[in-house]
Amino acid sequence: MVLPMDNFSTRNFSNYGKVLSPHVILIRPERRQYLTSNSLLFLGDQTYLLDSGYQYQGDQLKKIRDAIDIDGILFSHYHIDHVFGCHILPESKKMIHEEEVDALRSFDNFIQFCFKDQTISSQQWNIWKLRFKNLLKREGINDWSDLRLDNVITFGSNENIDLGATQLQILHLPGHSPGHCGVYETENQILFIGDIDLSGKFGPWYGWWNSELDTFKKSVEYVIDFVSRNEISRIVSSHTHDVSKEEGMHLLNNFLHPFDEREQQIKTYITQKRTGVTLKQITDQSIIYQGKQSDPPYVREYFEFVHVKKHIEALMKKNEVISEGDKIFST
Ligand SMILES: [Zn+2]
Known part of the structure; x- marks a missing residue:
């Protein structure tokens, strides 16, 4: 049964994720398997999911989908561990930064997008094609069109998304990927910074040709400045638990070191x-x-x-x- 919006309470969601505020639920992958990522559920007059990570099949996101209508999915960026679970919400509107929308148009676009300005040998092409096809198959998807990304639309670098009871400010944080974005939820001051990853496990990742080293570093410096200038209650990155402003500042500064x-x-x-x-x-x-x-x-x-x-x-x-x-x- 789908709950009417005025009947739900964040208490209903504590079984599925961590309630960060009356409007924001952090959903962490139940099974810590390869290529998973966190999602945030924003509860306003409209309900939006931020990222639909890979390998959600059969776990808590499906249960939430069955309990409440999810109007849309925002993608922090086009990487598979943030997108490849979106097929479980085929009717929801999908949104991504304007610089990355082409990557989601087709399977070939997706691969080509990763190789900006590089010529791909047929051997490389086949290797990556097979890898992504196998990863999609693992999620039960045989064809790109099954991801149901045909209705994807764009948002701009500093766009505000009005969900009624809560507002989302998009922060374009390129470098990891060209259209990589963070989100600042203004009502409860929750900051999501995607793959500016505070897990401390790897450090900055710039392994596709469209990643940019200097741009990435500047985005991290921008986030440090943003955190210092704004009220922040919790900071969420894509691959670890949420942290306080103070802890986040410390981890963000550590995240800068590996560049040099x-x-x-x-x-x-x-x-x-x-x-x-x-x-x-x-x-x-x-x-x-x-x-x-x-x-x-x-x-x-x-x-x-x-x-x-x-x-x-x-x-x-x-x-x-x-x-x-x-x-x-x-x-
Ligand atoms: Zn990524």
Whole structure:
């Protein structure tokens, strides 16, 4: 039975998630499996879900869907662990930042979007196609159209979304992905910052070609400034529990360190090898992933390579390294 809006109370939702305020419920994945993420449920005159992470099949989101009408889903960004569960709400309106809407139009668009300005070899194309097809199948989806993203619409960088009893302010926080966004819920001052991830497990992730190192760092600095300037009751990121403003500030500052630490480690390695090093040799050092096992090895190696390449490009811009043939040298 679907509850009429004026009858529900946040108490009804305490079985499904953590009640952060009278209008906001944090839903954490029940099964801590690979490629899951948190959702927020905003209860206003309209009910919106923020992110519909992968592997929700059969768990609490379906139970909530059966208890209350969910008018729409906002996606913080297009990555699969934030989107691939959206098929369980086929009729709900879907919204994503205008820079990423093309990625959700088709399966081919989705893959191409990840490889901004890069030519994809047919081998790479097949590898990623197979990987995403298998991940979709695991969720019971055989075709992209089954995700029911045909009705996706866009929001802009600083848009306010009026849900009646509560208001959402969109914060465009690009870098992790081009249209990555946070959300500030103004009624109860709850800040969601997506994959500016406060779990402390990995640090900043910029492993697709459309990720941007410097832009990401600037977005983290913007969030630190935003938190210092605004009333904040809880801060929620996508892969861990919610934290207080004070704890969040501490974790956000820690999140900034790996940008420079990784660059320094890569530079040190290049400096030590006076005869030059190849990108492959730097990638093999596992400076970014540090041997962590969350992705299959071929996926991890690829993402390690992209992270390293972005640091090399940044070091070349600063004239701290140069390349000759396939080798990189310290200047
Ligand atoms: Zn992401």
